[in-house]
Amino acid sequence: MKKIFLFAALLQLISAQENLLINVYNRPAKSLSGQWNYIVDPYENGFYNYRYEPYDNAKDPGKGAYFTNAKPKDKTELVEYDFDKSDTIAVPGDWNTQKEKLFYYEGTIWYKKSFDYRKKKNTNRVFVYFEAANYQADVYLNGTKLGKHIGGFTPFNYEVTKLLKEKDNFLVVKVDNKRKKEGVPTLNTDWWNYGGLTRDVKLVETSDDFIQDYVIQLDPNDRKKIKGTVTLNGSDIAQKKIRIIIPELGLDQMIVTDSSGTASVEMQSQKISYWTTQNPHVYNVIVQTQKDEVVDQIGFRTITTKEQNILLNNTEIFLRGISIHEESPVRHGRAHSLDDAKQLLTWAKELGCNYVRLAHYPHNEHMARLADKMGILVWEEIPVYWTISWDNEETYRNAEHQLTTMINRDKNRASVIIWSMANETPTSDLRNIFLGKLAAKTRALDPTRLISAALEQSSVPGNPNVKIISDPFANVVDILSFNQYIGWYDGLPNKCKDIRWNITQNKPVVISEFGADAKYGFHADTLTRFSEEYQEYLYKETLEMISAIPQLRGISPWILVDFRSPRRTLPNIQDGWNRKGLISDDGKKKKAFFVLQKFYNTKAAMNKK
Ligand code: GCB
Numbered sequence: 001m002k003k004i005f006l007f008a009a010l011l012q013l014i015s016a017q018e019n020l021l022i023n024v025y026n027r028p029a030k031s032l033s034g035q036w037n038y039i040v041d042p043y044e045n046g047f048y049n050y051r052y053e054p055y056d057n058a059k060d061p062g063k064g065a066y067f068t069n070a071k072p073k074d075k076t077e078l079v080e081y082d083f084d085k086s087d088t089i090a091v092p093g094d095w096n097t098q099k100e101k102l103f104y105y106e107g108t109i110w111y112k113k114s115f116d117y118r119k120k121k122n123t124n125r126v127f128v129y130f131e132a133a134n135y136q137a138d139v140y141l142n143g144t145k146l147g148k149h150i151g152g153f154t155p156f157n158y159e160v161t162k163l164l165k166e167k168d169n170f171l172v173v174k175v176d177n178k179r180k181k182e183g184v185p186t187l188n189t190d191w192w193n194y195g196g197l198t199r200d201v202k203l204v205e206t207s208d209d210f211i212q213d214y215v216i217q218l219d220p221n222d223r224k225k226i227k228g229t230v231t232l233n234g235s236d237i238a239q240k241k242i243r244i245i246i247p248e249l250g251l252d253q254m255i256v257t258d259s260s261g262t263a264s265v266e267m268q269s270q271k272i273s274y275w276t277t278q279n280p281h282v283y284n285v286i287v288q289t290q291k292d293e294v295v296d297q298i299g300f301r302t303i304t305t306k307e308q309n310i311l312l313n314n315t316e317i318f319l320r321g322i323s324i325h326e327e328s329p330v331r332h333g334r335a336h337s338l339d340d341a342k343q344l345l346t347w348a349k350e351l352g353c354n355y356v357r358l359a360h361y362p363h364n365e366h367m368a369r370l371a372d373k374m375g376i377l378v379w380e381e382i383p384v385y386w387t388i389s390w391d392n393e394e395t396y397r398n399a400e401h402q403l404t405t406m407i408n409r410d411k412n413r414a415s416v417i418i419w420s421m422a423n424e425t426p427t428s429d430l431r432n433i434f435l436g437k438l439a440a441k442t443r444a445l446d447p448t449r450l451i452s453a454a455l456e457q458s459s460v461p462g463n464p465n466v467k468i469i470s471d472p473f474a475n476v477v478d479i480l481s482f483n484q485y486i487g488w489y490d491g492l493p494n495k496c497k498d499i500r501w502n503i504t505q506n507k508p509v510v511i512s513e514f515g516a517d518a519k520y521g522f523h524a525d526t527l528t529r530f531s532e533e534y535q536e537y538l539y540k541e542t543l544e545m546i547s548a549i550p551q552l553r554g555i556s557p558w559i560l561v562d563f564r565s566p567r568r569t570l571p572n573i574q575d576g577w578n579r580k581g582l583i584s585d586d587g588k589k590k591k592a593f594f595v596l597q598k599f600y601n602t603k604a605a606m607n608k609k
Contacts, residue, residue, distance in 0.1 A: 020374065020408055021204055022213050023296050024129050025365065027268075028120070029202040032113050032128075035088040036197070038095075039066065039081055039110040042103070046081065046110055046172060047138070055144060056138075058246065066110045067172045069463050083112040083172075091201055094194035097333030101193075102525070104566075108176045108526035110198055116167050123208045126164055128171065129157040131199030131336075131364060135183065138174040149185065152177070153326075153361040153383070154405035157204070165366065173197065182392050184399045186384035189310035191325060191360065192564040192580060194334045199364050207291035209234025214287055216244070216265070217409050218272070218300040218486065220448050224312070226300060227266045230255070230287055237261030245286040251275055274313045275299030275414040277354040280375030282414070299372055299414030305478050307553035310450075312377070312417075312509045318607060319377060319554025320600040321355035322582070325563040326363045329587050332564075341366040345374055345559060347583060351593065352600025355558035357512060360385050360423050362406040371415035378413070378454070379512075380406055381420035383524060384438070388422075390430035399434075400441055407445050413444055421473075423454040424483055432472050440474050450478040454512035456480045464500045469505065478503050480551075483513035483558070486542070492527060493538040508553035514542050516559035518592065519573045520584035530573045535580075537590040543599050557596065561585065570590055 021027070039046065046066030048054055055065035065071045072079045085393035089095060095102040095109060102109075119126060130137065134152030138145070146158035173508045176196030197218045209232055216228035230242050238259045245252045249271060255263040272470065273281045282297040303312045310319065324344055328335040335344065341364070348356050355377040358367060362380055371378045382402045389395045389494045403419070410416050425431055439451050453473055460466040467484075474480055480503070487493035493516075503509060518535035526537035539557070546552055568574035577585055582593040 008054075010198045017353060019157070019159075019212065020155060020405060021127060021129060021206075021345070022409060023294055024155075024204050025369065025410070026295050027204050027206070027345055028354050029129070029204045030117065031084045032115060032201040032203065033091055034113075037083040037086045037439065038089045038219060039086050040105070040107075041066070041110055041174075044108050044176075047108070064341065066174070067138075067533045068143050069112060069170045081307075083110075083170075083310065089196070091138045091197040092199045093133075093196065093338045094198050094334040095196040096192065096194050097331070105152070105195065106178050106193060108174055109196065110327075111173045113201075114156040115169050115171070117164055117169060117203060118166050119164075120205060123206060124207050125159060125161045127157045127204045127206070128160050129155065129202050129204050131155050131200075131201070132198070133175050133197050134177050134193070134195055136176045140172045142169055149404045151405070152198070153363070155199075155403050155409060159269065159449070160203075171201075182395045184395060184402060185360070185385045188387065189193060189360070189383070189385055190565045190567050191328075192566065193375050194305055198334045199336045200502075207234075209237050209240070209289070210292040211242075211287050211289060211294050212335045214294070214410070216285055216287075216296075216298055217412065217448060218274075218302055219266075222300050223274070223302060224268055224270060224272070225545060226269065226272070227264070229262060230257075232257055232261035232289065233528065235260070235346040240283060240289060243288040244524050245288065246283050247286070248283050249338060256567065265548045272300050273374075275375075276313060276378060278316075280373060281335075281505075282372055292463045296412060297369075297372065298412050301414050303417040304446070305450060307506055308508050309552065310479070310510075310553050311594070317354070317377075317553075318603055319355040319372040319556070320353050320603055321357055321377075321379075321510075321554055321556035322351055322353050322596075323357040323359045323556045324348070324363075325359060325559060326367075326560070327561065327563045329561045329583065332585065336364050336366075338366045338370070339372035341370045341448045344560065345370055345376055349374060350597075351560075351582070352597050352604060354604075355379070355554060355556065357381075357420075359559070361474070362402070363408070365409060368410045368413040368416055371404070372413050376415055377417050378415045379418040379420055380410060380416055381423065381454075382406060384425065385420040386424055386426075389427065389436070390428065390462035396434055396437065399435040400438060404445065405482045407442065411412075417582045418452050418479060418482070419446065420582035421451065424447055425453070426456075427471050435473050436476060439473075452479040452481045452510070452512075454478045455480070457484050459501065460484060466502050468498050468502050474505050474507075478507070479510050479553075480507040484511065485514060486545070487538045488516040493534070493541040494530070499545055501546075503551060504550060507551065509549055509551045510556070511546055512551070512556055513558040514538075514546075514555070515580040516592075517574070518590050519579050520562075520586075520588050525591070530570075530579065532591040536595055538597040539592040543595070557582075591604040
């Protein structure tokens, strides 16, 4: 009972922070996707006056403030911009790959969309929901500021009920993708800093009192029990009846909210078909109040570790994985659509995967939803990458906010089993405290999933060929993960034969990265860098080397598809692409793809026995 109370309290905490609507894919919504007008504003002239004071703070912002979408009253009036006469760009979509002139652009771009909107019911409420904007968004509707959001890969929403008109609304968004030292991620990464409204924007309509949030899942301690919490939002939400129905299981239960609009549920069933990678069964779950109804598709499973094993529904599992960046291999640029997700996850399946690492930031919601349906386990992570400003409190708050939002959005997805805190971060006291706080937060928000981070390996002093994981954060994680590039950044592939692993932690090991660059179609001998043969050789040697790690329970090599990175400049080979993909940027499979595929097929066959 106490546990349930705690769970409910924590859920409320998440909701209060942001009031993020969950499951917007199944709610009545009008997408604002399509062409938006845009103005490129490197000097942020539409945001600051000539004394560099933000118009946001001014009593009368005047005609210079772009968010007012000003038009001259007559020919004498001076207005030096015009959204409607400006060029258009597609939303969702990054700006870099839509306009040649914006390919390398890092700065501010203003977006404007005009629309009419008629509510279905007068008493209803409306929210504008952004699936993501990279990196900072200042949002205005009809000349009023709704808010500012920081973080390029997580959703956010604002209520617009009072501001919305039936005709001629204008939504203006200033999106700024300048990299910042204190940002999350920080200045240096190994991926393209795609800017803009990279995911869908929609208007979501709800009843006046509505279902804000819920988590419904299998009780980790009793696999015949489904339990959860529902939170309402509105002015009259205390002592309200909520009905939870799972038709396929014949479950139908009424619960009543407490004074804060939250209610907990517990339901018993003997006939739950557990979600597995072979049979990814999802149930329709209906949450109903007198005024609102939300339907979701939820799978029920448990995920735990026991000593060196990972257990899915109490059965040992090996994670046959691959890392993926959120890039579209067909269109190039940021992926955002269901088709993009299908392409990436279908390739992962073809490779023999039952698991993917979604690197290095939260991907769009389609990915986890589709993984639920396809039976692919998922690692999700936040962009706490390399050299974050560990001593900066704002940086911590930002990272925690991204983490909280990611968990909040995807907490009902059975496929998601691991929350990852960070990637290749150098150990220090401040970093250990930073990550420790993130991990504690994660455990408080979601005690049902596993925690990890992509750590680094090191050598025993005086013996470079004996590898260990010497990182205090290894004591915190449930899954011991690390990246290693022996044979690429460290020697040649035959070095793998000399390496001995001395991993002393009694935990499952999942190697989060290994790999080598190869340019598709470039053939040479196995020691020629960037040839397909080198990459193929490295995969063979690495797979043999890591198979000797007794507690190895999974891998997610780097990476499914070549991806853009400004760090990779070698002409005729890289040309701005990280070439560690097993598939080229135009969808062609390299030789190493088939090495890994064979390894996975053998593993899968062994696991069936
Ligand atoms: C890493 C990073 C990844 C890079 C990769 C590489 O360790 O985690 O973001 O892209 O190496 O290709 O160097």
